[in-house]
Amino acid sequence: MIQAGIFGTSGYTGYELAKILDRHSEVAIRFATSRSLAGKLLTSLYPAGPDLPLIRPVDAPLDEVDVVFLCLPHATAAPVAVEALNKGVRVIDLSADFRLKDADVYAQWYGNQHPAPSLLSEAVYGLTEYARDELPQTRLVANPGCYPTSVLLAVLPVLQADLVDGKIIADSKSGVSGAGRTPKTSTHFVQVDGNFSPYKIGRSHRHLPEIEQGLSHWHQNPPGLIFSPHLLPVPRGILSTIYVPIKDGWTISELRDLYLQTYENQPFVHILPDGELATLAHANYTNHCVIGLNLTIGTLILTSAIDNLLKGAAGQAVQNMNLMFGLGETAGLL
Numbered sequence: 001m002i003q004a005g006i007f008g009t010s011g012y013t014g015y016e017l018a019k020i021l022d023r024h025s026e027v028a029i030r031f032a033t034s035r036s037l038a039g040k041l042l043t044s045l046y047p048a049g050p051d052l053p054l055i056r057p058v059d060a061p062l063d064e065v066d067v068v069f070l071c072l073p074h075a076t077a078a079p080v081a082v083e084a085l086n087k088g089v090r091v092i093d094l095s096a097d098f099r100l101k102d103a104d105v106y107a108q109w110y111g112n113q114h115p116a117p118s119l120l121s122e123a124v125y126g127l128t129e130y131a132r133d134e135l136p137q138t139r140l141v142a143n144p145g146c147y148p149t150s151v152l153l154a155v156l157p158v159l160q161a162d163l164v165d166g167k168i169i170a171d172s173k174s175g176v177s178g179a180g181r182t183p184k185t186s187t188h189f190v191q192v193d194g195n196f197s198p199y200k201i202g203r204s205h206r207h208l209p210e211i212e213q214g215l216s217h218w219h220q221n222p223p224g225l226i227f228s229p230h231l232l233p234v235p236r237g238i239l240s241t242i243y244v245p246i247k248d249g250w251t252i253s254e255l256r257d258l259y260l261q262t263y264e265n266q267p268f269v270h271i272l273p274d275g276e277l278a279t280l281a282h283a284n285y286t287n288h289c290v291i292g293l294n295l296t297i298g299t300l301i302l303t304s305a306i307d308n309l310l311k312g313a314a315g316q317a318v319q320n321m322n323l324m325f326g327l328g329e330t331a332g333l334l
Ligand SMILES: NC(=O)c1ccc[n+]([C@@H]2O[C@H](COP(=O)([O-])OP(=O)(O)OC[C@H]3O[C@@H](n4cnc5c(N)ncnc54)[C@H](OP(=O)(O)O)[C@@H]3O)[C@@H](O)[C@H]2O)c1
Pocket: 007, 008, 009, 010, 011, 012, 013, 014, 033, 034, 035, 036, 037, 057, 070, 071, 072, 073, 074, 076, 094, 095, 096, 144, 145, 146, 177, 178, 179, 180, 181, 182, 308, 309, 312, 313
């Protein structure tokens, strides 16, 4: 039985993780932390959740666990990762702290010096479908961002096959839980309900360098990228509509075959049949990324849907843990 600890359990991703691990037959939750709810049960905040006792982060018994999940804000996660690694505990970090390989790029986009730059080179970027060979050996996983997961899983098959012939435009929409539990004016019910808002469009969102890093990791001459996120008036789910200019001569059925072959043995990526477009309803409350394909005047239009809290966060984190510890990839996730 794997002994696991969760930091940041009162947050949205921490709560989803607690639910998954609570029903995972190979995992025991040894501790779950929350600063604001220490001494209480998780059910005091989430009545439907497992009735886990919550403890202060400083009281976490790191000596008693095999793995910790960091469901914390960026910059607060890295110091906890260092402490856990020093005690021989494996780390799956859901924050952005170990996703970008370059500490200067991290500082530029996240506004603080990296708290542990010497660990960046060893962290495995845990886009599971493309990292499965590295996961069993690693002690540190940088779980990908939610938008990057939806964009990279959709784009990488044509990128790796060298079929992209120009700039990629990713037009992405997220439910409000993507912004976390702390209320802000922009995520207030009255601002969001009945509204639909673009934000940080073009090349100004923090997930842009993460997606670009992914494109350049898997192709030596990556295409340009425009990435425009939007806030949807729904609690959860991401839908990315991605426009990819394709080299001449490719038909939609050849492209679909490429996607079907690429993801043939991947249990959590589902390619839709001809004519079907991905929607939030295809993916919400599942760990699946669901991808639809359409070819219009030389442009492949991909629709890619995930649940931001599952395949975009806690679900992918457990998928990564399963492979790190030699368990079945789908354990706890179906
Ligand atoms: N939401 C998503 O869709 C999503 C998807 C992918 C990745 N992520 C990333 O995953 C991480 C967690 O996201 P989330 O949406 O779960 O956030 P959240 O709902 O805001 O929860 C984060 C939790 O961390 C704790 N916390 C906050 N500040 C802290 C600090 N300074 N020190 C220690 N603990 C602190 C808080 O709990 P207490 O105050 O009770 O301790 C809070 O409930 C973030 O880095 C986020 O960017 C989020």
